[in-house]
Amino acid sequence: MTEPIICVEQGKLQGKISSNIRNENFYSFQGIPYAKPPIGALRFKDPQPPEPWTGVRDATKDGSECYSRDMIFKKLVGSEDCLFLNVYTQQLPSNTNKTLKPVMVWIHGGAFRSGSNKTDVYGPEFLLTEDIVLVTINYRLGIFGFLSFEDASLGVPGNAGLKDMVMALKWVQKNISKFSGDPNNVTIFGESAGGASVHYLVLSPLAAGLFHKAIAQSGCALNAFARERNDLTVHLASILDLKTPNEKEILQRLNELPVDKLYEIYEKVAVMCDALQNAAGKLPFAPVIEKPSPGAFITEEPLKIIKSGSYNKIPIVFGYTTREGMLFEIWIKPRKPTMPKDFETLIPFMLEVERGSDSSKNIANKIKQFYYGTPGSEDQLDNFYLIHTDNSFLRDIMFATQHHSATSDQPIFLYRMSVESKLNLFKKIGSITAPGVSHGDDIGYLFKTKLTPELQSGSLEELSVNRFVKYWTNFAKFGNPNPKDKSDAPEWKPVKPDEINFIDIGENITAGTNPESERMQFWRDIFSIKPQYSI
Structure with a gap:
C-alpha cells in the first residue's frame, strides 16, 4: 500500500496507512472539514457547507474538537473551529475494485458538553477488521452547539450541534464513494448523548x-438528559449583569466574548443549574423542540412523533448496560448514605406534575419505597446504581423500543450488555469494583482506546470484541445483526409491542423476553397518569 491521496468535492486529501488489531492495513483520513468553521458571524448559527481548498490537505491527524472541558482530565481543549470528521477504509476505488462497502458513522457521547472523535478514545482498529467504511464526527457542544432563543429573528433557534450531524451526513452522501463507501447503505451509531442524537436523527425530517x-x-x-432546561435565558441575563433577560442583548453580549470567556x-x-436541581434531569444547553420553520430539526415532542409514525422508518438497535447508573458514582462519588435526599427531583419532566404538589409528593414517595423500601437499603450502593440506571437511561430506552415496534414496519432490536472484563472502560476510569456494567463500558x-490492553488470544476480551464487532457490522451490512453463517448463538429476535425480545451480551450470549420486567412495570404504573405513554 502506498500513502494515499484522494480527491473529494472540496479538494485533495493526503491520508496515511494504519493497521488493525490483526496487523492488516487500512487507509486513514483524519481532520476533514465537513462544514465552514462556525466562527465569527457563524457562531451559534446553523452549519454552512464546506469551502474548497487548493493543493493537497494533510489528513493524517485528528482535527480539533469543540472547545470544552475534557471529560476525564478536566482540562480545557479544542477550539470553535471543530467541524471535522475522520474516515477509515480497507480499500480505495480502483479500476479493478469498484465494489462499495457499508458505511458506519459514529456519533460520540459526552452529555452534549464534552467528547470528540479523536482516535485516543475512538480508534478504528477493532471495527476495521470487517469490510466496512467507518466515519467518526465532531459536532458543536454546550453553548456553542445548543444555545437557543425564542426570537426567530436572531437566527439561533437551537440544535446547531444536531444540525452539524446532518451536515456531516450530507458530506458522507456526496463523498463517501471516494473511500469505497456506499452512500445507499449508511448506518449511524452512537453512545449516550451520541445514542440520543442517533435517535433524534431518526425522528428529524x-x-x-x-x-x-x-x-x-x-x-x-x-x-x-437529551432535553434542554427552559430557564437558561434568565440565568444568562443574571450572569451577564443584564437587568432583563432580553434575548437580543444577550446574544450581542455573547457574540462579543472571546471563546475562553464565553466558556466561562x-x-x-x-x-x-446544578445548584437549583429543579429540571427533572434536563441539561443546560441540550436539544430543544424548535418552532416550525424550513430549517427546523425537530418541532414536536419525540414521543408524539414516534406514536404518529412520521419518522425515518429504518431498522434500529436500542441497547443498554446492566448498571448505567455507575456513571453517577464516577461523576459525583455519592455520600453515605447513597439514597437521594429529594425524590421529587427524580420525577420525570414528562409527567408534568408541579413540584411540591400532593401529586408530586405521592409519586416521589412511590419511587422512594420501590428503590429504598427495604430497611437498610439507603446504604446499599446497588440501589443507587439501579435508580439512576432506570430513571436516567433504561426506562425511556424501553419506552422508545416498544413504541417504535408498534409504529414501524422495520425491525427493532434490543440488547443488554452484561460482560465484564478488562475492556470495561468507564469502570476502569472510576475504579469501580462492584458487579455490573457501567454506562460507557x-x-x-x-x-x-489509549487504555486498551493487548488482546490475548482466546481471552474473554478478544471473544467479546469479536462478538460486538460482528453484531454491529452485520447489522450495518444487512439490517439484521444475526450472523449469516451457522452460529451457536441464539437468534436475536426483533421486539414486538407485547413481547420485548432481547439478547444479553455477557460471557455467553443468551436470549430472553421482557428484561428488568418488575422495574419497568413500576415505571409503567407511574406513567399511567399519561395515557400517551401506554403501548
Missing part, C-alpha cells in the same frame, strides 16, 4: 434519506 439503519447505545431522545459564562450557568468493545 432534516435527516430523511441520509442514512438507512441506526444503533442507539445507552441513550434515546426520550431521556431527560457557560460553566457558570451549568453550576447555577460498551465503548471499549467497539473501539481501541
